[in-house]
Amino acid sequence: MALIILLVLIILAIADVNSSNEISSNSYSxxxxxxxxxxxxFKEGLIDDANRLASWDPHHHPDCCTWFGVVCGNMTGHILSLNLSLPPLDDTVDIDSYLMSMLKGSDFHGPIPNFLRNMTSLRHLDLSYNNFKSSIPEWLYRFSSLQVLSLSANELQGDISSAIFNISTLNEIDLSWNDLEGKLPRAVGNLCNLRSIVLSSVRLNQDISHIFEILSGCSSHRFESLTFARKLANLEKVEIYYNLLEGVVSGKHFANHTKLRYFEGWDNSLVLRANPYRLNATIGTRVLSLANNLLSGKIPDCWIKWQSLQVLRLDGNRFTGKIPSSMGTLSELQSLHLHNKLHGEIPLSLKNCRELAAINLGKNELDDG
Incomplete structure (x- = not known):
């Protein structure tokens, strides 16, 4: 009899433990x-007319790692990524539903709520394609683990603060298409891990040589001179188009960036100083766009050194002379835009560009060859 009672007590104890575990599991965040x-x-400080943050409900969804736009670390549970970007319109988006969502006010608007400054574990912050109106908060630059920062396509105002130097871990930064203005701070050149910088349409108004100087070196110490700094060796993407930049572009500007894949500097007021023996390609350059600037003279015949080039845009400039025959060595070229004031024959060597799918030679005076 005593044995039976003991077994019953053990069974009840196990049931009680399982019940406790189930309750704990259901309430665990x-x-x-x-x-x-x-x-x-942060949510309370947003204007969310389309209720995109409906899942941010601690009563129905106690684990905030399951909320829209939130990604947590598997080991610690800390929030590592916050992506509240409104997807841009592209070929994969149904235009009718996209326009309807815009009419409903799907973008977040108002100032960037200050309480976000407590999310110090963030590695990825994307608030792009919304309607935030404020200056870029200074506290953003104190995130010691941030690797990706995208605030593009909002209505942010003011200058780009030199405090951005504090984000030594930053790999990618995109502040494009805002109401920012001024100059690129020299401190940006100290971001030694930087791979991508996108500052298109922010009314940058400085000499292109200063931009390249800033991006050509980084130092591990705040007071180390850029003259002796090492190269920004990891830089792969630079987009600074549609600004107020001016000055001279030359081959030396690309010499320090051996991993540069994409450079887009169109719609500025740049001129060209080109020497065929100095305008050397950075290894692996795929996209080079200097369209709609003030480039003039002959197009340099140096393209044999740009073998990875896929997109070349030199259109909307003041180039004269002939199309360089060395462009025919660009075996991976897919898109070529050269409408200027060129003359002469179209090089037969372009037939070797077997990947070429788009070519624009309009507004020239070319022969068929």
């Missing part, structure tokens, strides 16, 4: 409570 509260306060 993977992300830290203080970070969940930071998100909720």
């Amino acid at each position: 993977a992300c830290p409570e203080n970070e969940k509260q930071a998100l909720l306060v």
Whole structure:
């Protein structure tokens, strides 16, 4: 009899433990409570007419790692990524539903809520394609782990603060299509891990040589001179088009960036100083766009050194002379835009560009060859 009673007590104890575990599991939140509260306060500061943050409900969804736009670390539960970007219109988006969502006010608007400053574990922050109106908060630059920062296509105002130097871990930064203005701070050149910088349409108004000087070196110490700094060896993408830049572009500007894949500087007021023996390609350059500037003279016959080039845009400039025959060595070229004031024959060597799918030679005076 005593044995039976003992067995019953053991069974009841096991059932009680399982019940406790189930309750604990149902109420458990993977992300830290203080970070969940930071998100909720952040939400309160937003104008969310389309209710995109409906899942940010601690009663129905207690684990904030399951909320829209939130990604947490598997081990710690800390929030590592916050992506509240409104997807841009492209070929994969149905235009009718996209326009309807815009009419409904799907973008977030208002100032960037200050309580976001408590999310210090963030590595990825994307608030692009919304309607935030404020200056770029200084506290953003104090995130010691941030690797990706995208605030593009908002209505942010003011200058780009030199405090951005504090984000030594930053790999990518995109501040394009805002109401920013002024000059690129020299401190940006100290971001030694930088791979991509996109500052298109922000009314930058400085000499292109200063831009390249800033991007040509980084130092590990705040007071180390850029003259002795090492190269920004990881830089792959530079987009600075549609600004107020001026000055001279030359081959030396590309010499320090051996990994540069994309350079887009169109719609500025740049001129060209080109020497065929100095305008050397950076290894692996795929996109070079200097369209709609003030480039003039002959197009340099140096393209045998740009073997990875896929897109070349030199259109909308003041080039004269002939199309260089060395362009026919660009075996990976897919898109070529050269409408200027060129004359002469179209080089037969262009037939070797077997990947070429788009070519624009309009507004020239070319022969068929």
